[in-house]
Amino acid sequence: MSNENSLLSQMMPQKESLRRDMKSRHLMMISIGGTIGTGLFLGSGQTINQAGPLGALLAYLFGGFIMYLVLLCLGELTVAMPVSGSFQSYATRFISPAAGFTTGWLYWINWAICIAADFTAAGIIMNNWFPMVSTWIWCAVFAVVLAVLNLVSVKAYGEAEFWFASIKVAAIIGFIIAGASMMFGFNSGHEALMFSNFNTGGEGIFPNGFNAVFLTMVAVVYSFQGAELVGIAAGECDNPGKHVPRVIKGITARIIIFYVLAMGVLAGTIPWQEAGVLESPFAHVFGMMGMPIAKDIMSFVVMTSALSAGNSALYACSRLLWSMSKEGLAPQWLGNLTKRDVPYNGIFLTLALACMSLLTSAYAADSVYLWLMSSTGVTGCLIWVIIGWCQLNFRKEFIAKGGSLKDLTFRTPLYPLVPLLVIFLNLGVVASLWLDETQHIVLYTGIPAVIATYFYYVLFMGKNSQAAAKTKAS
Template structure:
């Protein structure tokens, strides 16, 4: 076989993603609008202690990726990390996690699509948002229906734009600090980091509230696990992609925040404005808002592109694991000639069409925000289930002691699970997150009730069959 030809998996999907693609997809999954836009809010609330928030959460996300990476290394044939939840926690728990994660992806995609409409209107205010959203969604769905390699190539360049923007910020900030550049807010200096230096400058609750905010900024870091099923040399790539996660977090998040606070004193940062825009404007770049708008547009398009890719694979995984194959699951489980779960992508894309519809009717926006909050909160539940599945994997015959093992497992595994549980519990304390947290609990209870009824019906059927068998004798 030629080296240029992708390896074909047993299910017909193609291993056409190279190390270059997966590494950049990993960066794209780590860096999103949470850094470019949301960082201003967290800095203004916590001051320099925001660095500690990012560092703690970065460490636990790294540990989660090591747990997922360990299972991927042992069995790199799976298309999503949710497959391991089904494998080690049971098919029904796997179905719950699969549908939950897929629905979360769809709603988050709709949120990104709505944001894209707003970003494009920065340049084209006369064009209706619903038309922009429809065009962007159509292009990205068609791109995902082509080949995994083309998706990887697109994500490579999306990630490259984000990296260039961050490097530009860091270089600009370092030059301004070295030259002690004067700005309307004072002088750029390292000493700006130590203004009102206290652990909780706006109180402990403001510090605690930053954890869920930063948690959602890291959301999507697990996307690299969804590319492994279609990656060349998966085991070699898993090690590199996962191990570099912490380095990327330190480099892109921590260093960016340090530079921002050296230029703009943290108590002068406007929470409703991108700190990137504020830095570039102070550096004398009049087009800062337009440049960062383009970068944020790229970040949103990248997130949407990855979500479409991931949503299609999750629907495919759900269909292949369904108990008792129905026509619908058989339809979703088909792989196209070019090795793509096309039906899963199309169905996900069709549901995402609700976003342009919502843009037409502004009154629906409030309900949409609540649903997006619920889907976001449900990700924490899926992450906890992934960590529990990893513990089951460790006790199974599949465990590879010589593989890519999680460091200090006996300590880091229970500590990570406890931390994620604590993050979910904190949502009930935060007024903005409370509705989403209760909605997430309601969704979980709905599944428990559904499966309880399903189990009871199956027992009744067995009892009827048993009785009819006895009567026939």
């Protein structure tokens, strides 16, 4: 084991350490908090409308399967080499510094946009309650709150996220129970719906065709993105070798169960023709039950969920920028820490970009939100491809340098099938955008952004990069 630790240290030298104050419950809820957000609470209605009841269930099952494969790959990397940069650092080391540069900056932009979407969703809810206060003011308030939570300490952030995520998990469980009571006749105010809404009449199993199910995959995969935050948080975990494998298994089961059961209840209680994105379908179901107070409570949960996802995203972005600064892939000032080892400049820079949410409130929030959801989903898929690619290269190099598989605490099963599936399936989801003309703009903007970021490194940073020197030294 000591030889294995020495080999891994040579393959991935440790950076200046951040405080390891995270516990397993923090890792679990951070990952759940980053995953269960507006994609479920606001985007699920659109999926049901496009794919139909059974199609939506299939789409979410398939999305959960892809997420599980990604976490299997990330698990081996994270347990063997727990660093705050996670897959960005792995991309630098096991693919190329240019790939690490591209991965880090695209992922940062991806999550900063997600924070913007989360602020907008939460701001719209608050504006509905307090119409005299503009949405952009609420966005500014939320930005200050999340900044304070992240600046205090990593332990304070972990505790806040634990309770943020606990609220929405409890709400989802309550929703599943309440919705199931409507479906099976336990609610005296309604006749049993049973599975009547799954009957699409003469429309067939998939009312808009199977292609519609395929085309919803970007939005569905977006809903599952955030689970990989466990890799970034593991760099500040007190015992990653013990906690990370347990967390990966736990979050996979919990997230898939929550999503699939919640989608089953939504599809069973809301006719697929009526599902939409402007109102939370969760709040709509409570309204159907004649519980207006519960509907307001659900809106509060949706707001809390958006802030929870934004909180996790802000944490991930600040750690990512810190990691890249240590590898020479970002300005050195992004590596500055507070007395409690918090990378404060990364927090401020991320919030500056995230304040694009103030712009979205001035336009049609429904169309802007859907566009943001698709564009970030594409970037997330490409990051998942990178994770599979890194795991392929890591395992190959580890064995070539004399490492033994029995010395890896967590091993990706069915190697190389699992990482190859991760790469193939995620590229397939991205390619599916071409089949939807309304999503062509995402490809037209997203792919050039990837190419431009990569070649910026090659043309302007490659020769003098500290990251290049470090990887060659190993």
